[in-house]
Amino acid sequence: MIIKFLKISFIVFFITFFNLNNVSANNQKVDEISKNLRCLICQGQSVYDSNSEFALSVRALILNKLKAGNSEDEIYLFLKSKYGDWIVYEPEFNKYTLVLWLLPLFLFIFGGLLIVRKVFINRPKK
Amino acid sequence: MINLIGNYSLIFALIISLGTMFFSFKNFKYNNILDFNLIVLVFLQFILIFCSFCTLLLAFINSDFSNLAVYNNSHTTKPLFYKISGSWGNHEGSLLLWLLVLSLFSLIFLIQSKKLSVSFRSLSIFFQQIIIVGFILFIFYTSNPFQLIIPTPNEGLGLNPILQDPALAIHPPILYLGYVGSSIIFSSSLAALVCKYTTNQWARDIKKWTLISWIFLTIGIMLGSIWAYYELGWGGFWFWDPVENVSLMPWFCLTALLHCSSVLEKRSSLQSWTIILALCTFMLSMSGTFLVRSGILNSIHTFANDPERGIFILIFLSCLILLSLIIYFKYNNFEKSNKSFFVSKETAIVINNWFMMYFLAVVLIGTIYPIFLEVITKEKISVGPPYFNQLIIPLLIPFLFIMSIGTKLDWIKNKEINVRYKKIVLLILSVLISYLIAKHLNTKILYSTVLISAALYLLFISILDLKNDKLKWSQKTSHLAFSILIISIILNSIFSEEQSVNLKAGEEKKLSKYTIRFEKISKSQIENYTSLKAEIWVSQNNNELIFYPELRLYKVPETITSEADIKTNLFNDNLVVVNYLKDTDYLNIRYQKKPFMLLIWISALMLAVGGILGLRKKY
Numbered sequence: 001m002i003i004k005f006l007k008i009s010f011i012v013f014f015i016t017f018f019n020l021n022n023v024s025a026n027n028q029k030v031d032e033i034s035k036n037l038r039c040l041i042c043q044g045q046s047v048y049d050s051n052s053e054f055a056l057s058v059r060a061l062i063l064n065k066l067k068a069g070n071s072e073d074e075i076y077l078f079l080k081s082k083y084g085d086w087i088v089y090e091p092e093f094n095k096y097t098l099v100l101w102l103l104p105l106f107l108f109i110f111g112g113l114l115i116v117r118k119v120f121i122n123r124p125k126k
Numbered sequence: 127m128i129n130l131i132g133n134y135s136l137i138f139a140l141i142i143s144l145g146t147m148f149f150s151f152k153n154f155k156y157n158n159i160l161d162f163n164l165i166v167l168v169f170l171q172f173i174l175i176f177c178s179f180c181t182l183l184l185a186f187i188n189s190d191f192s193n194l195a196v197y198n199n200s201h202t203t204k205p206l207f208y209k210i211s212g213s214w215g216n217h218e219g220s221l222l223l224w225l226l227v228l229s230l231f232s233l234i235f236l237i238q239s240k241k242l243s244v245s246f247r248s249l250s251i252f253f254q255q256i257i258i259v260g261f262i263l264f265i266f267y268t269s270n271p272f273q274l275i276i277p278t279p280n281e282g283l284g285l286n287p288i289l290q291d292p293a294l295a296i297h298p299p300i301l302y303l304g305y306v307g308s309s310i311i312f313s314s315s316l317a318a319l320v321c322k323y324t325t326n327q328w329a330r331d332i333k334k335w336t337l338i339s340w341i342f343l344t345i346g347i348m349l350g351s352i353w354a355y356y357e358l359g360w361g362g363f364w365f366w367d368p369v370e371n372v373s374l375m376p377w378f379c380l381t382a383l384l385h386c387s388s389v390l391e392k393r394s395s396l397q398s399w400t401i402i403l404a405l406c407t408f409m410l411s412m413s414g415t416f417l418v419r420s421g422i423l424n425s426i427h428t429f430a431n432d433p434e435r436g437i438f439i440l441i442f443l444s445c446l447i448l449l450s451l452i453i454y455f456k457y458n459n460f461e462k463s464n465k466s467f468f469v470s471k472e473t474a475i476v477i478n479n480w481f482m483m484y485f486l487a488v489v490l491i492g493t494i495y496p497i498f499l500e501v502i503t504k505e506k507i508s509v510g511p512p513y514f515n516q517l518i519i520p521l522l523i524p525f526l527f528i529m530s531i532g533t534k535l536d537w538i539k540n541k542e543i544n545v546r547y548k549k550i551v552l553l554i555l556s557v558l559i560s561y562l563i564a565k566h567l568n569t570k571i572l573y574s575t576v577l578i579s580a581a582l583y584l585l586f587i588s589i590l591d592l593k594n595d596k597l598k599w600s601q602k603t604s605h606l607a608f609s610i611l612i613i614s615i616i617l618n619s620i621f622s623e624e625q626s627v628n629l630k631a632g633e634e635k636k637l638s639k640y641t642i643r644f645e646k647i648s649k650s651q652i653e654n655y656t657s658l659k660a661e662i663w664v665s666q667n668n669n670e671l672i673f674y675p676e677l678r679l680y681k682v683p684e685t686i687t688s689e690a691d692i693k694t695n696l697f698n699d700n701l702v703v704v705n706y707l708k709d710t711d712y713l714n715i716r717y718q719k720k721p722f723m724l725l726i727w728i729s730a731l732m733l734a735v736g737g738i739l740g741l742r743k744k745y
Contacts, residue, residue, distance in 0.1 A: 089510025
């Protein structure tokens with residue numbers, strides 16, 4: 001029962017994991033995008049949360065870009081080329097962030113193996 | 127004069143520390159009866175540090191600006207309450223408070239551990255003194271709260287107004303009680319290693335301290351969240367900000383330890399893992415202090431920026447890690463662990479620990495990775511909410527399901543897993559409800575359905591568990607609280623609505639769902655700030671709500687803070703925050719609807735209450 005259960009949760013995990021990356025299409029895209037951007041002149045606030053001039057100008061820029069028909073990814077790309085990777089809260093997957101993204105998952109699998117070893121391999125012989 | 131008293135009491139406390147270390151070591155080696163001198167010395171040390179803290183408190187209350195810390199952080203116009211809380215609202219004072227709690231806990235530990243062996247007690251005190259010496263030296267070298275300025279200034283620089291808030295005034299002491307409680311766990315596990323006392327009796331002793339730290343840490347984190355919710359004015363309560371993450375890491379570790387120590391207590395297995403967790407908890411608490419206080423994190427909460435302090439703590443931390451590694455590898459000859467069965471409570475707890483460690487790893491890596499990357503490659507990246515949400519939420523789902531099964535299992539071996547009709551009905555019911563909720567919202571149906579059903583199922587099972595006689599009340603309460611917490615957080619994040627408009631006084635704007643009217647603004651002078659109170663009407667389907675959000679203009683230091691007006695009921699929070707737009711007559715008005723906020727706070731409190739119930743047990 002538990003093994004079946006683990007299997008199911010594993011499948012669910014993968015489905016949801018990829019589902020997360022889908023972007024829901026709604027009108028409040030500016031809000032959504034600006035929540036993922038760091039306000040560069042503030043201390044630890046997102047562009048969405050901040051009312052600084054920088055944040056306001058970035059929001060105006062996103063709106064213009066959206067009206068001009070740019071996609072969300074294009075906007076992120078544009079902002080990254082202008083201000084550097086520092087501006088987005090979601091680090092891109094590249095050679096610098098390989099460890100950042102994969103280490104937790106690796107540790108999770110490693111921990112799982114340790115548990116399997118403890119429970120099954122070290123099992124007392126009866 | 128008063129500064130001198132404070133300073134010298136600290137020096138005497140340091141000297142006493144050396145004495146205590148000598149006596150406790152001697153006691154450990156050659157004696158079977160606890161040296162009475164030890165208790166006297168530890169008591170004296172506590173009194174001296176208490177004295178020192180009181181003098182700082184007095185300096186703040188009297189606004190004695192000849193003291194540098196007071197000058198930097200206080201002002202004569204500040205209300206008395208914040209003068210007092212100002213003494214630990216700054217770096218120097220907060221460290222002194224750390225030290226005070228540290229010595230208090232040592233004393234309590236020494237007094238209430240009468241039943242335990244003398245060598246174990248004195249050795250624990252010995253390790254505890256190493257930490258105390260480290261802290262006193264740290265205070266002297268990098269952050270002495272008793273530094274003088276000559277000539278004495280007439281007026282201070284004031285405390286950052288965002289910090290002038292009741293929740294935040296008591297937040298640091300509570301959080302520190304949690305952090306410092308883990309120092310006892312640290313010292314006693316080192317002592318237990320040396321004395322070969324890592325038995326189930328030890329697990330029972332350690333559990334008390336684990337619970338105490340865990341309770342305070344839970345309440346401390348909750349207070350910080352509440353503060354962020356109404357004071358920072360974004361309507362959120364958790365931002366995955368580095369400073370928040372830093373307090374969450376020891377919490378994960380403590381939660382894991384709490385569960386793991388009961389395995390050691392009941393089944394005498396997992397010894398080395400319990401020790402590792404116990405050591406890690408304190409390391410994480412220490413690094414928490416280090417990361418926050420050194421200012422290497424780019425964060426809203428970092429009010430003290432001084433990298434040199436960081437280096438001292440880093441060295442101190444490395445010494446402690448080295449010490450624990452040496453002791454761990456020299457003395458770890460644990461008995462072969464007991465038989466374990468796949469379907470048992472033990473395995474469930476191991477799985478709990480597995481997930482806790484994974485969450486901890488995500489938070490730890492996400493928090494410190496950017497720092498290392500910047501140092502090594504000069505690449506600057508931000509790791510924010512999207513990262514944490516993507517790595518944590520998918521794994522939350524199996525975690526919640528396993529948690530709902532785990533409590534049912536027996537310690538040794540479950541003969542059969544009795545799948546009852548009731549439970550399957552509950553599972554179907556929760557999937558159904560979740561599907562309806564997700565469909566109603568019409569976004570990411572599959573994802574939301576699975577997530578909500580996991581949380582709902584746990585909630586149903588926890589409610590059923592209330593009747594289960596096998597479980598203890600503390601466990602029932604905490605598990606129920608946790609399930610309410612998770613489901614409230616999930617529903618809150620899914621159902622939140624917000625609208626933002628820029629309006630002048632007298633204007634009104636119709637939005638798709640609401641009409642927002644900015645009625646008027648009134649100005650008044652209160653204690654140490656000028657208050658601008660706006661009157662905002664929000665109407666929806668003939669239902670009108672009137673809000674009075676406020677802007678506070680402080681003169682010393684010159685800052686504007688924004689106070690949200692929040693209307694709370696059990697299922698929904700409505701709040702309005704206004705912000706000042708530079709060089710215009712317009713105000714930015716943000717109206718937010720946040721469901722289940724009150725439930726989040728109540729369940730967090732209930733979680734802590736569960737912990738308190740756990741303390742009540744007789745050992």
